[in-house]
Amino acid sequence: MSILKVFIFLIFLIALNVGATEIKQTTYAYWDKPDVEIFYITPKKINKDTQLLFVIHGNSRNAKDYISAWIPYISNKNIIVVAPQFNKNSFRYFFLLESATSSGAINNNPDDYINKSISSFFNFFQSKFSLSTNKYKMFGHSAGAQFTHRYMLLSNDKRISSAVIANAGWYTFLNENNFPYGIKNSPIDISSDHIKWFMSNKTSLLIGNNDINLKSVNSSKGAQRQGITRFDRANSYFNSLINISDSNNIPFRWSYKVVDKADHDYLKMTPVAAKILLEDVSSFD
Numbered sequence: 001m002s003i004l005k006v007f008i009f010l011i012f013l014i015a016l017n018v019g020a021t022e023i024k025q026t027t028y029a030y031w032d033k034p035d036v037e038i039f040y041i042t043p044k045k046i047n048k049d050t051q052l053l054f055v056i057h058g059n060s061r062n063a064k065d066y067i068s069a070w071i072p073y074i075s076n077k078n079i080i081v082v083a084p085q086f087n088k089n090s091f092r093y094f095f096l097l098e099s100a101t102s103s104g105a106i107n108n109n110p111d112d113y114i115n116k117s118i119s120s121f122f123n124f125f126q127s128k129f130s131l132s133t134n135k136y137k138m139f140g141h142s143a144g145a146q147f148t149h150r151y152m153l154l155s156n157d158k159r160i161s162s163a164v165i166a167n168a169g170w171y172t173f174l175n176e177n178n179f180p181y182g183i184k185n186s187p188i189d190i191s192s193d194h195i196k197w198f199m200s201n202k203t204s205l206l207i208g209n210n211d212i213n214l215k216s217v218n219s220s221k222g223a224q225r226q227g228i229t230r231f232d233r234a235n236s237y238f239n240s241l242i243n244i245s246d247s248n249n250i251p252f253r254w255s256y257k258v259v260d261k262a263d264h265d266y267l268k269m270t271p272v273a274a275k276i277l278l279e280d281v282s283s284f285d
Helices: 003-020 063-068 117-128 143-154 192-200 230-248 266-277
Strands: 024-028 036-041 051-056 079-085 136-141 160-166 202-208 254-259
Touching: 024 117, 036 063, 036 117, 051 063, 051 117, 051 143, 063 079, 079 117, 117 136, 136 143, 136 266, 143 160, 143 192, 160 266, 192 230, 202 230, 202 266, 230 254, 254 266
Parallel strands: 051 079, 051 136, 136 160, 160 202, 202 254
Antiparallel strands: 024 036, 036 079
């Protein structure tokens, strides 16, 4: 084969790879909330085995950066990755599903709540690409991890097949503390059956062993009761779920992993999350 033909062939391969990992963008406007910009990546080919993963950004709201971090792990995987961007002007408290503020003040206007957001986005992409799957995965980091576990708890959407919650700043405990620190007086109903689903669904809680910096950590009394650092709070939350499982004989399918040499950086958590969430996703030859 001539040098020119080799060069053309290499360019062709590069083009194929770039096409497979191109970040596309769309505006979701098919609901009664403000528009949401959504970044997404499609696999080389969409077929009956194609799965879907939602990646939820942190408080920096840099969805494109978050989805870009997944490219090395999905380039040959049969999965669509979707990263919605909740802009600050419209969704200041997205991590609380707009149901409360960081200080714990309840928002009593259900028209603001986004506890059906991911379900709506999933329906959109399922229709757009004629997907066979009726399940989706979730990964949330930092404020996105807060969003993810609260979405699982408050959305009542049982189509979430698995989730990874990484480096959340604080949590909604399944106890008698007032919402959003606990579930007492939650503005969104949480049934006992849904709590059982929440605890028995395949979920991984990740925390970096160096995620102990107190900068930008919620210092309210409700959050402080969960622990001082994000590391402390992750450990407290997981242990509280174990105790509830043991006391109520509820199957518990969560796992807990401390990521070595990791702080509050999504780039250090993404490889660990990818290994967990892509385990059952088929690859292209």
